[in-house]
Amino acid sequence: MTASHWQGWRWPLLWLGLLLAATFGLPQLEAGFRAIEPGARAVIYSQASFSGLLVKHLLLVAAAACAAVALGVGTAIMVSRPWGRDFLPLASQVASIGQTFPPVAVLALAVPALGFGVLPTLFALVLYGVLPILRNSLAGLHGIAPAVLEAARGMGMSPWQVLWQVELPLASAVIVAGSRTSVTINIATAAIGSTIGASTLGDPIISGLVNGNSAYVVQGALLIGLLALTVDSLFERVQNRLPGPAAVALG
């Protein structure tokens, strides 16, 4: 372990430490929050524990990210094979036009379709989260020099081996960049999912806004902000270790 190896972990560890400190320490800061909201009966959000909300928020985003990666990368692979190439123009256009729709509108429209609760939130997160991943996977697979693929086939690799050992590793940096965009958006959208009945870190904010209690709002906002920064810095760390032109931001 060299010093530079640890240097890369500095930001993720700092944000993670702050996030954990806030999750377990906020309830101890009652006096401080009393100053923000002197008139309120309670100044620490207590309908659910912050750690429970954090875990639910993370699980929701992680489940959506797994489904979105599977769907997005899977679709990109299918439309870049010879037998699926007919669908390539449509897929790439849908990936770029779909991203013009605001995530909150997609989330709202999931309710008339699926009702309230965790399921429509998850559906909206997956639906919207697929787009940046699909777009970047297409760009990554498309960006590989034909000579490289030719050489791989010339070495006698089967189409599967070319895909697993050449194409996906070479495209991985761009795909991870797309996943980073997707997860960043989804952490924010999952917070708004509180309004459609998913229990996330958005709960304290919504409850605070409804009841006019700024202390709740600050607690929820702090935790969500720290969560987003932690996850984003982890992604940056992963991206820096990948081969090829890392940090290609195509999002």
Added chain:
Amino acid sequence: MRLRPVNRVIPVLVLMALALLWSLDFVSIQANRIVPGSSLGLVAAVGMRWALGLSGVLALCGLLAAYVRRPPYGVLLALLCLLLAQLPLSLAWVGEQHITAELAHARVGIGAGFWGLLFLLGLLSIELQQRVRLHRAGLLGIGLGLLLLTLGVAHLGGLEPLALMREYQSRRQQFSSALYSHLGLVAAAVGVSLLLGAGLALLINRFPAIQRSCMGLLSVIQTIPSLALFGLLIAPLSYLSAQFPLLQQFGVRGIGWAPALLALIAYSLLPIVRNIGVALQAVEPSVIDAAHGMGMSPRQVFFQVRLPLALPVIIEGVRVTTLQAIGLTAVAALIGAGGFGTFIFQGLGQAAMDLIVLGALPILLMALLADSLFSLLAAHYRGVPAP
């Protein structure tokens, strides 16, 4: 006739559209706003003739694309326009058929089958646009035509029984004020951040040492979820407004437009500064040299060489910023900033699905329009047709 289809995309989309149309509810009819509605399938909603006509035209599209050696994409585009045009007419027809005089408060809800058809027709038009190499403006034209036709049918009273229209009718005033506050917030945020961003980009251009920290700070802000940033601005702003009565007079409070606008500007700065920076650096030094060599003054070089070359990239930044601001303004309704988000969150609170759609649809339309307009503008300055 050959068995292997020439174009496989269009037949697949057509088959999906037919499956959705015949399996899902086309509309639902409610006696009033409270009672649950009864769902009608395609045939029950529009009658056998309309259903068969619609399915026939769809099937014709699929067959033409699959089995004519050089598919007549122009004809297909015309058929697609016909299919799109029948959408609002079919809703008017449903009202004509099912809403009688004694059902004065009855309302027609749009069902999953209709939305599914609309979605798949959208995919078909994207596919066809690429096949006929239609300019992006052509697609925008078709969309605007459909919008105008829908508004025309609505104006003539044909869409009166639609639940969406009934929600709109009881909120005309709120709808227009939501439109103005939404557009106003987006325009103010993009305008202010364009000015601030240009200044910041020039500053970074002059002092490259601050680039790393500036861009780092802006991207940290971009990472923070909107709901959190809105929330974090409430306490400081209400403190400031309590301290300075002058601010209060201008309507600066912890909730409302002030925190919304501040957050929107903070989010908008990153794409603007990044794109202006890229645009200014992207102009090749040899071009600038040539301009100097021609005897242009620095002022002329900036306005006649640098800016025109940089404009497409800057417009792209404005496009991204505008789309982002349209979506974030919807969230800002939660902190009382107005806009179409108000309808969405009211609708969510009352479990009034049509109200949610009344808020979400204009947001989607605004986003699509802004995207098309800025893409066309950027393509115009770049001097090449849009993709």
